Amino acid sequence: MTAAAPTASAEPRTLAAPAGLLSDVTNITARSIRGILREPELFIFALIIPVFFFVVQLGALGDVAERAFNISSYAAFQLPISVLFAAASTSGGNALVLDITNGYWDKLSVTPVRRSALVVGTLFGEMFAVLGYSLVLIVFGWIIGVRFAGNELLGALGLLGLTLLFGIGFAAVSIAVALATGSIRATQSTFIIFFPLLFLTPSALQRELMTGWFETAVSLNPITYVVEASRRFLETGYVAVGEGSYAVAMTRGVLAATLFCAVTFTLTALAFRRRVRMG
């Protein structure tokens, strides 16, 4: 980090010096966040679907669901779904693919920056966006009466933490596609994996009420366990038998989100190697 001198003495006329990985990642992250903040319209678009879904689901099913599923607050039951939806609306890959197509990626690549920092910084920028979306939705939930179980602050932090883990894993998919293809259209269409990942879950009702192939598919989807763990942070007035104790549900949720990230990060790493080898 303090290495300004060594190359300076060997190469007397250039001012360049090693910057350090931490510095590289910090600088690229700051640039990503600046970019996100300068497109507030994206922020609004990313929140429209989750809010719409939340309100419609609540309006259509709220009363019925509370009676049929024996839940005291269907709003609390649905809030984690909306938060996860929002987390999946990030556009990390889009920002990156724009850099690749307009040549800025090349420009950054001829600087001494570690190329991994370009990807990691973008991911960190996305975490910032996920945090923003989640906070807005949690506040919205609070206003309409959704409460966290036990300590409100710890509950909120828990939900945020799990959402961040899922969100960064999801962002990594579009980043992988951006790196592998360099195509704007391909990157934008990764959004569709959102549907199986988030709808083949206990999004509308508990898993123990499901049957047949749907129940099987839902049980195989790791995001199911993220959803179930997320709900435990909230005061839904109900705990499904099949979801196990608090500790079991949390462990499953964190493990599932970690597994999801492990898979998507591996994809990103492979795509990154491909991109760097291509030049």
Place this chain on the structure above:
Amino acid sequence: MSTAIQAIDLVRDFGEVKAVRGVSLQVEEAEIYGFLGPNGAGKSTTVRILVTLLPPTSGTGTVLGHDVVTERTTVRRLIGVALQEAGLDPKQTGRELLTLQGRLYGLRGQVLPAQVAEVTELVGLTDAIDRRIQTYSGGMKRRLDLASALLHRPRVLFLDEPTTGLDPLSRSLIWDRIRELRGSYGTTVFLTTQYLEEADELADRVAIIDEGRIVRQGTPAALKAEVGADVIDVAVDERETGAARVAIEEMQHGGELPKGELRGTESGYTLFVPDGPENLAVLIRGLDRAGVRFGAVSVSRPTLDDVFLAATGGRMAEKAERAAEEEERTPEPAGRGAQ
């Protein structure tokens, strides 16, 4: 004086397409080296190899003695690069872009803002530096790109067509800056261009590249002297080209005209002969006598385009047109790298 850039037999294929077919060159420190050729000649691919963006299929390149493949990080610290498409993040301001760039080069403390101010001033963007880049004109973006390439005071500067598409004023500003840099910091400049005039004005030495190979290399004056003759251009009606060739060749055989090189061009013929003015008169009389109808006739000292014509058998503009047509017919082989 030591070597700043060396390439030995660089080759780069994109599948079937051979973009660079064995480029060897050497650039000395503090030299301005012009890499001249039409679009699609392999200029950008060569640059992308030398600036560590693209590995060569074979061959080696070094910058100040450091290999561009195995010592990439060292090379990147030593060079400044402005690529053909000024890839800039439109959402940042000019100052933010430069500051980020400086940090990635490890500039810190007081040096960073001082350098940002210096290069901003140098390219004449001081008034616009706090505006978002999306509001910049093409010329301003190009100048910002140049500024960002200079920020860390590189020892070797690579400029890929720095003035293509710029108005004459911006062009001459960039020329002046390049000369100043070499003057005050001894910066080596490797510059690609499709403008003959630019290579002629700016470069100490020029390499002419065509179809992935260097066909001539030397100072502009030496290259033009190599042509060894004046250039007579004669425009001939399309239906008369056969007759014109016969008439000229007869004059050459009969000793009326010296046996200089004769090349067909799109509009007629170009003849390389000593004593241009005198032979021009001979040519006109001869064509008249043979009853060949011809249009405009001119005699001139050779230009780099004539060097190009003598070396490749085609004018640069014609080659560029053909390359553009081919590009339209066949989809680009390997994305951006093939340019």
